[in-house]
Amino acid sequence: MSHPVANRRTFGRGRWSAADLVERKRRQDLRISVVLPARDEEKTIGSIVERLVADLVDGEPLVDELVVVDSDSTDATYEVAAAAGARVHRASEIAPELGSRPGKGEAMWKSLFVTEGDVLVFMDADLVEWDTDFVVSLVGPFLEDPAIDLVKGFYERPLILGDGSALAAGRVTELVARPVIALQWPELSGLVQPLAGEWAIRRSWFAELSVPTGYAVELAALVDTAAAHGASAIAQVDLGRREHGHQGLHDLGVMATQILAMARDRARADGTAGPETVHLRQFAIRDEEPVALDRFVPVDERPPAVTVPRYASRDAAEHPC
Numbered sequence: 001m002s003h004p005v006a007n008r009r010t011f012g013r014g015r016w017s018a019a020d021l022v023e024r025k026r027r028q029d030l031r032i033s034v035v036l037p038a039r040d041e042e043k044t045i046g047s048i049v050e051r052l053v054a055d056l057v058d059g060e061p062l063v064d065e066l067v068v069v070d071s072d073s074t075d076a077t078y079e080v081a082a083a084a085g086a087r088v089h090r091a092s093e094i095a096p097e098l099g100s101r102p103g104k105g106e107a108m109w110k111s112l113f114v115t116e117g118d119v120l121v122f123m124d125a126d127l128v129e130w131d132t133d134f135v136v137s138l139v140g141p142f143l144e145d146p147a148i149d150l151v152k153g154f155y156e157r158p159l160i161l162g163d164g165s166a167l168a169a170g171r172v173t174e175l176v177a178r179p180v181i182a183l184q185w186p187e188l189s190g191l192v193q194p195l196a197g198e199w200a201i202r203r204s205w206f207a208e209l210s211v212p213t214g215y216a217v218e219l220a221a222l223v224d225t226a227a228a229h230g231a232s233a234i235a236q237v238d239l240g241r242r243e244h245g246h247q248g249l250h251d252l253g254v255m256a257t258q259i260l261a262m263a264r265d266r267a268r269a270d271g272t273a274g275p276e277t278v279h280l281r282q283f284a285i286r287d288e289e290p291v292a293l294d295r296f297v298p299v300d301e302r303p304p305a306v307t308v309p310r311y312a313s314r315d316a317a318e319h320p321c
């Protein structure tokens with residue numbers, strides 16, 4: 001069976017060098033923003049920013065701006081990222097008149113209001129094994145093919161336990177994302193890592209999208225891009241190997257709920273959204289008795305930024321013509 005995404009738009013590793021892309025970027029007059037949404041990542045954010053600055057800002061100048069959006073951190077993420085050389089914004093302080101919601105998607109949506117780049121490259125801020133070449137590979141397809149709107153990373157992703165043994169990683173990917181893709185969006189089934197936090201999108205297109213405030217932001221962007229422009233507007237690139245922090249199963253239940261709520265909303269024939277919060281009941285065993293753990297999971301979305309007057313006026317002012 002052939003998959004358009006896998007067959008026609010999958011790029012291997014090392015296809016582009018940073019120097020090559022800097023030259024193409026200059027010729028095409030494109031600007032690149034790297035955005036790291038970060039909540040309580042003081043342990044990892046410093047070295048990620050330092051390495052990106054060294055290789056792709058001070059080294060080959062592929063990255064025009066490096067922005068950390070601090071997503072309600074209670075640790076020193078803000079200070080560590082700033083000291084390492086990033087421009088840091090607190091999500092809650094960006095366009096404060098628009099209010100503040102919790103979540104990764106919220107931080108990414110808000111980044112539209114404080115960045116300038118024509119291509120936005122997103123990366124997780126909890127990476128422990130990764131390479132600055134991730135950014136090079138995520139940018140490459142845009143500079144090669146103007147028909148590409150979104151580029152998704154994929155990688156080998158082991159989950160190494162304390163005793164050195166390994167588990168199958170990508171638990172939400174395997175148990176929620178792939179099944180829902182198989183049921184509702186088989187045209188996306190060629191994507192190796194549909195939930196990867198390492199991906200890039202044209203600003204002009206991201207600003208047209210409704211953006212879930214939580215963890216459904218990745219899958220929603222894929223689904224909406226394929227629906228509007230076809231799966232061939234999506235490319236995927238091999239990033240090699242990546243290791244990151246891992247959430248516990250109960251927190252992954254929240255992520256799964258957000259993804260399923262997005263799928264439910266996209267399937268509603270009348271285009272309306274369901275309730276903005278889902279009551280998720282989980283259980284723990286305490287003193288040999290089950291104890292209910294009630295979570296109220298936000299599943300709301302931000303409207304396309306282009307419909308927000310502040311974004312529209314910002315856009316018109318900065319890109320006259």
Ligand SMILES: O=c1ccn([C@@H]2O[C@H](COP(=O)(O)OP(=O)(O)O[C@H]3O[C@H](CO)[C@@H](O)[C@H](O)[C@H]3O)[C@@H](O)[C@H]2O)c(=O)[nH]1
Nearest residue numbers: 037038039071103104107124125126195196197215218247
């Ligand atoms: O409210 C939040 C929660 C997370 N993050 C940041 O988002 C990134 C990824 O979060 P994480 O909790 O590590 O996500 P994973 O469990 O690894 O989830 C994977 O799958 C998710 C669903 O597609 C993606 O959003 C993630 O990027 C991807 O790594 C990290 O930099 C976090 O600090 C925020 O900025 N705000």
Ligand SMILES: O=C(O)[C@H](O)COP(=O)(O)O
Nearest residue numbers: 169170171172173195246
């Ligand atoms: O991408 C996923 O499926 C979730 O982030 C969980 O990943 P993990 O099982 O590697 O922690």
